[in-house]
Structures are given as structure tokens and as C-alpha cells.
Amino acid sequence: MPVVTETTQGSPTWLDLSTTDEKAAIEFYGSLFGWTNESNDVGNGVYYHMQKQGEAYVCGIFQQQEEQVGMPPCWNTYIAVDDADEVAAKVASAGGQVYQEPFDVFDAGRTAVIVDPTGGVVMLWQNKQGTGGTLVGEPNSRCWSELMTDDPDKALSFFETVLGVERGEVPGPGGMRYHLIKAGGTEVAGVVEKTPEMGVDMPVHWLNYFAVADCDATMEKAKSLGGSLLAGPMDVMPGRFAVLADGQGVSFGVIQLNEPS
Numbered sequence: 001m002p003v004v005t006e007t008t009q010g011s012p013t014w015l016d017l018s019t020t021d022e023k024a025a026i027e028f029y030g031s032l033f034g035w036t037n038e039s040n041d042v043g044n045g046v047y048y049h050m051q052k053q054g055e056a057y058v059c060g061i062f063q064q065q066e067e068q069v070g071m072p073p074c075w076n077t078y079i080a081v082d083d084a085d086e087v088a089a090k091v092a093s094a095g096g097q098v099y100q101e102p103f104d105v106f107d108a109g110r111t112a113v114i115v116d117p118t119g120g121v122v123m124l125w126q127n128k129q130g131t132g133g134t135l136v137g138e139p140n141s142r143c144w145s146e147l148m149t150d151d152p153d154k155a156l157s158f159f160e161t162v163l164g165v166e167r168g169e170v171p172g173p174g175g176m177r178y179h180l181i182k183a184g185g186t187e188v189a190g191v192v193e194k195t196p197e198m199g200v201d202m203p204v205h206w207l208n209y210f211a212v213a214d215c216d217a218t219m220e221k222a223k224s225l226g227g228s229l230l231a232g233p234m235d236v237m238p239g240r241f242a243v244l245a246d247g248q249g250v251s252f253g254v255i256q257l258n259e260p261s
Contacts, residue, residue: 010183016060056135146190209253
């Protein structure tokens with residue numbers, strides 16, 4: 001299994017779910033993806049729940065705290081950086097906002113919360129000791145992240161400036177432009193322009209995909225567990241995907257990747 005222990009600056013490196021019902025979320029995703037739960041007491045009665053496949057870590061789940069009440073639950077996307085303070089210092093001049101200044105997460109790493117000029121919220125992650133590696137690209141693990149935004153060019157220019165990444169482009173479904181973020185020459189994330197068909201109320205956000213063995217079966221299972229179908233299923237160049245929501249309304253993607261040719 002591809003357990004990733006090192007990432008290049010600009011690459012998505014971790015996900016965690018901020019939820020209004022941690023127990024229900026752990027049960028939903030555990031049933032859907034077969035994850036096992038490892039709960040860690042981080043103090044003051046707060047737990048950070050590491051989700052595992054076998055012995056490998058996949059992502060985290062935690063209960064929204066009092067100061068987050070009223071904020072919609074969501075999957076948080078963490079972008080690898082070499083120096084969180086250095087990157088955060090570039091954000092304002094590039095047109096973004098530092099929502100939360102860099103701070104240490106025990107001895108695991110250093111993080112910050114930033115907002116790009118189009119309104120997309122993303123986390124920075126400077127790894128120190130961390131978990132020792134996460135599972136990526138295997139069925140029931142994260143495999144891709146993409147920013148859904150009103151202005152891809154503005155977002156891409158921002159990330160080029162603050163992260164030193166490059167941009168690319170490939171044809172998307174229906175003739176759309178599918179933008180790519182490249183780190184170290186490798187395609188690491190996507191940027192998609194929102195369309196009216198996606199709904200006028202859709203906020204700018206990062207959508208994260210989990211690889212699955214069977215897209216349609218996963219979709220039906222999610223619905224049976226109290227989730228819902230938001231889009232798809234649809235066949236695209238990398239495989240067959242659908243966008244789902246869990247019982248608290250948090251969106252995520254699943255994709256059945258094509259076999260390498």
C-alpha cells in the first residue's frame with residue numbers, strides 16, 4: 001500500500017472532518033469505507049479521532065468546538081509547506097487572508113488557516129513528527145483534492161505566489177477547462193470553475209475524493225447509511241466518480257479509478 005511519509009510543498013497532505021456529531025461521523029465513514037477508529041485525548045475532554053485502514057492512517061475526525069458553533073461542518077484540506085510562518089507571511093500581499101495565525105499542534109507539526117482571494121479556506125501543514133505516514137491512492141483512502149471556485153485564474157495565481165507551485169490544464173467533461181496545481185512537476189490537486197449547474201448557493205470550497213473499488217456500490221451504500229447523492233455518477237478520464245454527502249451534509253467525492261493502461 002502506498003503509505004506517504006514525505007510530501008512536496010504545495011501538495012495536499014492530510015484531511016480531517018470537523019463535524020457536529022463525531023459519533024455519527026465515525027460510524028458513517030467506518031461503515032462506508034471500513035475504517036477503524038483510534039481516539040486520542042487532546043485535552044479538556046476533546047478527542048481527535050484518527051481513522052485507519054489496517055495500520056495506516058487515512059484522515060482525522062473531530063467534534064466542532066464551542067467557538068466553531070454556527071460554522072458548517074466540513075472536510076478540512078491540509079497543504080504541505082516547508083515553513084508555515086514563511087508561507088503565511090506571503091498571504092496578505094498575494095490577496096488572501098490569514099484566518100488563523102501559525103501555531104504548533106503539540107510536537108506533530110505547525111499549522112495555519114488561510115483563505116485564498118476567491119474565498120477558499122485551506123490549512124497549511126508543516127510536518128515535524130506527525131503520524132509517520134498516511135495511506136493515499138488505495139481503495140478507501142484519499143486520492144485527490146480540488147478547489148471549486150468562481151475564479152480559477154485568481155486562485156492559481158495566489159497559490160503560485162505563496163507556495164511556489166505551477167499550473168497546468170487538461171480537458172474536462174463537456175469541454176470545461178480543468179486546471180491543475182503542480183508541485184515539483186507532479187500534478188497534486190485540481191481547480192474547477194463553478195458552473196450554474198452546480199447551484200448558485202454552492203460556496204467556494206475544497207472537495208476531497210476517496211478512491212473506491214466500485215463507485216456505484218459505494219454510492220448506494222452511502223445512501224443506505226443516511227448519506228445522499230449530490231452529483232453523478234459520471235465517467236471521466238481518470239475513472240467513474242460521484243459526489244456524496246454524509247448525514248451532517250458534508251460533501252465528499254468517491255472515484256473508481258481506471259486501471260493503468
